[in-house]
Amino acid sequence: MNVRNNNVIPQSIKRQVKQSIKRSLQHIAAAFGRHTRANKEAQLLILMYHRILPHNDERTKSEEPGMVVTPETFKQHMSILNDYFNIIKLSDWVQLKQNGKALPANACAITFDDGWADNYEFAFPILQELNTPATIFLVSDMIGTDEMFWPERLARLITTIASNYPQYWSHPELSWLQDNPENYLFSDTPPDSEEISRLCASAKKYSDDEIHIRLTHIENILQLDIDNGAPSLLNWQQVIDMINTGLVEIGSHTCRHIRLNEQTPAEVIKQEVFNSKKEIEKHTAQTIKTFCFPNGDYTPKALELVKQNYQGAVTTQSGWNTADTDTHQLQRIGIHQDIAHDKTSFLARISGWM
Ligand SMILES: [Zn+2]
Structure with a gap:
């Protein structure tokens, strides 16, 4: 039977199918809620966001699909997480673990990679409205410049x-x-x-x-000019405004977003890990405790350097973390609009079902 032509399916059957899908999705969401509320394990879910941009924003045209979430979707995610999880700053969880203290049940940390200006424009007001902490990983030499990745x-x-x-x-x-x-x-x-x-x-x-x-x-x-005028990344004043609310903390994402892989000379890796921390600390007057590996790449030497200079680090490996996870190789769940545009798909994503 050719089911591609929707018109051959009677309306009554379509309605029944829709209702049954809706019921199944509601069961999934309810099961997720029951499980997380009953779960007393000291697990940490870390979410990885990049850009928060409205659907029709010009900036989405030059962006990869895996990079963007709309402000409406982001707000929905934050309110769902506030229902199910203890949202804490990443560095607070890392410090509790390092000090051998009890870890909170159902902990969740929100992270943003790169330091996009749209984080200030669209995510920051939502974080404030819902009183939700987050960590933004900055590429120190590009903050406050017109440079692009x-x-x-x-x-x-x-x-x-x-x-x-x-x-x-x-x-x-x-x-x-x-x-x-x-x-x-x-x-x-x-x-x-x-x-x-x-x-x-x-x-x-x-x-x-x-x-x-x-x-x-x-x-x-x-002789091409591909600049669109507005800087893509945050400036230092925006960074400081966010820190001053007590909700946003800053981590390092290297100086120039260099992948810390075998192609990168050892001396460059050292500078990217060390100098980015110093530069961010100079501008923010904060101790920078966490690091994020660009593209999720790292050599054993890079990992060692990060361990020497930071209390914790996040990767792009997908999964939840427990008290046994290496604090410098924390796993995250990447979130973007296409795979997490409503409650059910978001819960399915963070549960590892998709
Ligand atoms: Zn990045």
């Missing part, structure tokens, strides 16, 4: 060329972009967010510095 630069460059100068695709300086197994057609049609995501994944075969150098080279040779 390379995925954003790459997305804007490709979108600008496709929209305005498709004739440039045949330029030899752009051949490295086309040398990838992805199926985006370099034409006058800008890539959609899934294609941007695949192009970024493909570019990761080069080091972060190498990608920046190549993008600068293309912008100079073709």
Whole structure:
């Protein structure tokens, strides 16, 4: 039977199916609530957010789908979490664990990576309204500048060329972009967010510095201006305003968002780990206790350096944490709009069902 054509299914059956799906989803949500309230284990759920942007915001066009949650969805997440969990600052949990103190049951920490200006614009008012603490991991050398991370630069460059100068695709300086197994057609049609995501994944075969150098080279040779005017990242005053409420704490996410992998020289890894902490402490007058590995990458040496300089660190490995989890390799659950747009999908995501 061809069920693709919705019109062949009678309305009464459609209604019954919808009602039965709704009932199943309500059972899932109720079971989740019963389980978490009865659970007295000292587990820690850490959520990983990046950008909070309204659905139609221009900035979402040059962003990968895994990076964004809308303010409405974010507010819904925060109120659900406040119902089920003890939301605490990440560094407070880490410190309790290190001091051998009792860990709270059903603990949850909210984290944001990178230090996007939209965190101040859209997430901070919601955190204040719901009195919810959070940790923001900053890339110290880029705060208060107009600089962009390379995925954003790459997305804007490709979108600008496709929209305005498709004739440039045949330029030899752009051949490295086309040398990838992805199926985006370099034409006058800008890539959609899934294609941007695949192009970024493909570019990761080069080091972060190498990608920046190549993008600068293309912008100079073709005389392209891909800047949209407004800075993408927070400035220090915004950071201090958030800290002063007592709700937001800051962690380090390196100086320049360099992946701490085998491609990165040992001396650079050392500087990224150490100098970012010093720089953030200089601007905020706070002790920076936690670290976040860019892209979730780290060598054994990088992990050792982070252990020497911070009380705890988060990765991109997915899962919950217990008292036995290494405090410097804490797992998180990544949250974005596509997989957590309503209560049921959000609960399913944080439970590890999807
Ligand atoms: Zn990051």
